[in-house]
Amino acid sequence: MEKRIGARTVRLEYPPAVLSFAAVGGHMEGQGPLRDEFDELSEDHFWGEKTWERGESAMQRHALSHALRKGGLREADIDFVFAGDLLNQCIGSSFSLRDTGIPFYGLYGACSTMGEALSLAAMLIDGGFARRAAALTSSHFCTAERQYRMPVPYGSQRTPTAQWTATAAGCCILADSGGGPYVTHLTAGRIVDKGIADANNMGAAMAPAAYDTLAALFRDTQTAPADYDLIVTGDLGRLGHDIVVDLFARDGVDMTKNYNDCGLLLFDVKGQDMHCGGSGCGCSASVLCGHLLRGMREKRWNRIVFAPTGALLSPTSSMQGESIPGICHAAVLSNDREG
Amino acid sequence: MEKRIGARTVRLEYPPAVLSFAAVGGHMEGQGPLRDEFDELSEDHFWGEKTWERGESAMQRHALSHALRKGGLREADIDFVFAGDLLNQCIGSSFSLRDTGIPFYGLYGACSTMGEALSLAAMLIDGGFARRAAALTSSHFCTAERQYRMPVPYGSQRTPTAQWTATAAGCCILADSGGGPYVTHLTAGRIVDKGIADANNMGAAMAPAAYDTLAALFRDTQTAPADYDLIVTGDLGRLGHDIVVDLFARDGVDMTKNYNDCGLLLFDVKGQDMHCGGSGCGCSASVLCGHLLRGMREKRWNRIVFAPTGALLSPTSSMQGESIPGICHAAVLSNDREG
Numbered sequence: 001m002e003k004r005i006g007a008r009t010v011r012l013e014y015p016p017a018v019l020s021f022a023a024v025g026g027h028m029e030g031q032g033p034l035r036d037e038f039d040e041l042s043e044d045h046f047w048g049e050k051t052w053e054r055g056e057s058a059m060q061r062h063a064l065s066h067a068l069r070k071g072g073l074r075e076a077d078i079d080f081v082f083a084g085d086l087l088n089q090c091i092g093s094s095f096s097l098r099d100t101g102i103p104f105y106g107l108y109g110a111c112s113t114m115g116e117a118l119s120l121a122a123m124l125i126d127g128g129f130a131r132r133a134a135a136l137t138s139s140h141f142c143t144a145e146r147q148y149r150m151p152v153p154y155g156s157q158r159t160p161t162a163q164w165t166a167t168a169a170g171c172c173i174l175a176d177s178g179g180g181p182y183v184t185h186l187t188a189g190r191i192v193d194k195g196i197a198d199a200n201n202m203g204a205a206m207a208p209a210a211y212d213t214l215a216a217l218f219r220d221t222q223t224a225p226a227d228y229d230l231i232v233t234g235d236l237g238r239l240g241h242d243i244v245v246d247l248f249a250r251d252g253v254d255m256t257k258n259y260n261d262c263g264l265l266l267f268d269v270k271g272q273d274m275h276c277g278g279s280g281c282g283c284s285a286s287v288l289c290g291h292l293l294r295g296m297r298e299k300r301w302n303r304i305v306f307a308p309t310g311a312l313l314s315p316t317s318s319m320q321g322e323s324i325p326g327i328c329h330a331a332v333l334s335n336d337r338e339g
Numbered sequence: 340m341e342k343r344i345g346a347r348t349v350r351l352e353y354p355p356a357v358l359s360f361a362a363v364g365g366h367m368e369g370q371g372p373l374r375d376e377f378d379e380l381s382e383d384h385f386w387g388e389k390t391w392e393r394g395e396s397a398m399q400r401h402a403l404s405h406a407l408r409k410g411g412l413r414e415a416d417i418d419f420v421f422a423g424d425l426l427n428q429c430i431g432s433s434f435s436l437r438d439t440g441i442p443f444y445g446l447y448g449a450c451s452t453m454g455e456a457l458s459l460a461a462m463l464i465d466g467g468f469a470r471r472a473a474a475l476t477s478s479h480f481c482t483a484e485r486q487y488r489m490p491v492p493y494g495s496q497r498t499p500t501a502q503w504t505a506t507a508a509g510c511c512i513l514a515d516s517g518g519g520p521y522v523t524h525l526t527a528g529r530i531v532d533k534g535i536a537d538a539n540n541m542g543a544a545m546a547p548a549a550y551d552t553l554a555a556l557f558r559d560t561q562t563a564p565a566d567y568d569l570i571v572t573g574d575l576g577r578l579g580h581d582i583v584v585d586l587f588a589r590d591g592v593d594m595t596k597n598y599n600d601c602g603l604l605l606f607d608v609k610g611q612d613m614h615c616g617g618s619g620c621g622c623s624a625s626v627l628c629g630h631l632l633r634g635m636r637e638k639r640w641n642r643i644v645f646a647p648t649g650a651l652l653s654p655t656s657s658m659q660g661e662s663i664p665g666i667c668h669a670a671v672l673s674n675d676r677e678g
Contacts, residue, residue: 003467004418008442010468051659079343080527087653088427090447091661094530094651098664103347103527105455106651106666108429108447116444120459127466128342129349147655188419188442191433312433312445314426316486320390322430325437327445 003126006220008213009187015337016125017178019132020071023290024062025282026141026167032267037290038168039066045142045167053091056140056169059282060085060096063169063289064136071173075100078173079130082117084108085138085281086165088147092138102134110310111206111235112189113137114170114285115329118306121174122183122331131176138169139280148199148315161201163237163279166266170285172293181296184339185332187217191312193325199318203240203263203276206309209326210236211247214307217330218253229301230258232292233328234284234308237263237277262287262308284308296335303334342465345559347552348526354676355464356517358471359410362629363401364621365480365506371606376629377507378405384481384506392430395479395508398621399424399435402508402628403475410512414439417512418469421456423447424477424620425504427486431477441473449649450545450574451528452476453509453624454668457645460513461522461670470515477508478619487538487654500540502576502618505605509624511632520635523678524671526556530651532664538657542579542602542615545648548665549575550586553646556669557592568640569597571631572667573623573647576602576616601626601647623647632672641674 005011022039030041040062047058060083068074081100084107085092097104109116117135124130142152144165150156174183192212196205210233218224225231225248233244241261248255262284263269263277288306295301307330313322332339344350361378369380379401386397399422407413420439423446424431436443448455456474463469481491483504489495513522531551535544549572557563564570564587572583580600587594601623602616627645634640646669652661671678 004469013467053655053659084447086428088655089425089449089651089653091651091653091656094664094666095656095661098530098532101529103529104666105459105527106447108423108445110428120444123463123466123468127462127468128352129462129466130343188444190440190442191437193437312428312430314428314430316392316427317430317434320392322434325433327433327443 008216009185009220011185012122012126012183014126015182015184016122016174016176017180017182018172018293019175019178020067020173021289021293022063022066022070023170023286024059025286029166029168029266031272034266034291037294052140052142053087056092056138056143057096059169060092060136060138063171067171067173075102078102078132078134080105080124081134081136082107082120083136084113086110086144110312111279111281111284112308112310112327112329113281114288115308115331118172118331119186119329122186125174125176132173134171134173136171137281137285139165139282141165141167144280158275159200160275161239162275163202163263163277164274165280166278166283168282168286170289172289180337181333181335182337183331184334185221187213187330189213189327189329191325191327193323195323197323199313202279202311203237204243205324206311206326207236207240207243209328210244210307210309213328213330225253225255225258228258228303228305230304232306233261235263235279236261236309239276265291296333306331306333347555348524348559350524351461351465351522353465354521354523355461355513355515356519356521357511357632358514358517359406359512360628360632361402361405361409362509362625363398364625368505368507370611373605373630376633391479391481392426395431395477395482396435398508399431399475399477402510406510406512414441417441417471417473419444419463420473420475421446421459422475423452425483449651450618450620450623451647451649451666451668452620453627454647454670457511457670458525458668461525464513464515471512473510473512475510476620476624478504478621480504480506483619497614498539499614500578501614502541502602502616503613504619505617505622507621507625509628511628519676520672520674521676522670523673524560526552526669528552528666528668530664530666532662534662536662538652541618541650542576543582544663545650545665546575546579546582548667549583549646549648552667552669564592564594564597567597567642567644569643571645572600574602574618575600575648578615604630635672635674643672645670645672
């Protein structure tokens, strides 16, 4: 069977099964509409640790532990873990996995990391290199604010286009066999940069990458939005979501029926005063590993596109006047192993 | 064929071929013993750009261009590129690849990144997901000093155990067919942390990870050091190299005959006053994509182990009193496709 279809998409020959998944979140996530879909919610934003950064690593450990427990697995049952986060040098992941002994490939895909991790895990299983692989990522409001903008205690004013970094982590364990849902197709992202340079407007910066990858997926698989029960991007928020709808409308493609965004799902955006919505690696990861995969198991949806997006900027690149490169990695998840 | 052998090693069924490779470097690299093995050396540490960070991206672009040219390839011939670097949020890679349109998976493996990239590229090709994939990484002395320690113009004193971050980039393009050398086996790294907390002594922090991965490779493949013409770790420097020799000696394994380290190869360590030797993603990448692969094509060595190591710390984790987790990803390269 030819595994590559079209220019950018891979069709998995033996679609890997989602064996187990878990999501953990913080206070704001526990106030949001998805509160009942988390495996653990903590009011302690330090997660019992002395610093926020260590707290973020603790969140990842909890997400991994819940996923292992729910799947009846031990750490030694996992052949590879793909993990990453937003912190400089991805210390959220390297310190969370330090004591596990699981072979580890570190990723940096900003808020697209769960899509990247899921893609690589699925391909290594389908290729016969692993029986089970985990995708793991996190973000933390306080670590992200301190690193990218200002320490939280400064009380900086937020702009209307700003998004709220989720304090959350998600873990998804794929396997070569199991009950599903299954990962059937993957479309790899490429870097798209349309020149947006406002670090408080990530949605606009990332929307063209989401459009680029989703359009490639539809083209390569000869499908249309109506062929899916749900299409979700990661963390574009209100503005980015609307830009994607507009970009597809220009091509005569209707995205108004079944398209949503993890940043709009995780929070009650208006009620919780979230400006443009949620963001952060943990946003799409926890929405996938709670709301979306539970919904698929309950047959609320049978075939979805999960397409998290990442903004590949740093404070240094912004200070040097650079625009914001975006990327989006898409995966098709289906309750039917034939896709 | 069973692709997994032992606990941590993968044997590639159709070992991917090294189709093309290229290395670029800066002033100090041009003064070192490997000067004739680079495709390009620049005396301009800005590489024609306004900032060192943009210069680092330019280095990656040059390394990719040289590798494409030498392989008679265009960007569109590459199915995936795996890239990463030491900069916060890996901007060296995301800005270098911004205009290429090549599907991109961003990695963070610190100085082990070339090993991680090579591993994932090889598995995606062997699994039938790609015909050609590139592994690309870089480091830059001035960007690394500014980010991890102090801006270079401050003229900080270096400690005796410090290493010198290479200003260099390497690109290796693998393909499903070609003349070789071939990637025959991979041993994935796991995080090893023995409690070293001195950020000026990376070699000691990473040596236990190198020992862990090399020992797993020897065990899983039932080989010994003498079965290879050369074993090279990445960037352990003098002290880390000697610790690896000592750790193996305790097991009765002789590493004194054919074991070297990229950080000792790249520079004339004493003559160039490099303290413990070279370091940085670009060190092992440029040594592989210059000296080592050229040497294999010329049959100086027919079977080598390339095992770059990464220190997964950040300035934040060090300031919070954390120790330094290390990782090492190993690949066996052979002129004989049967391994």
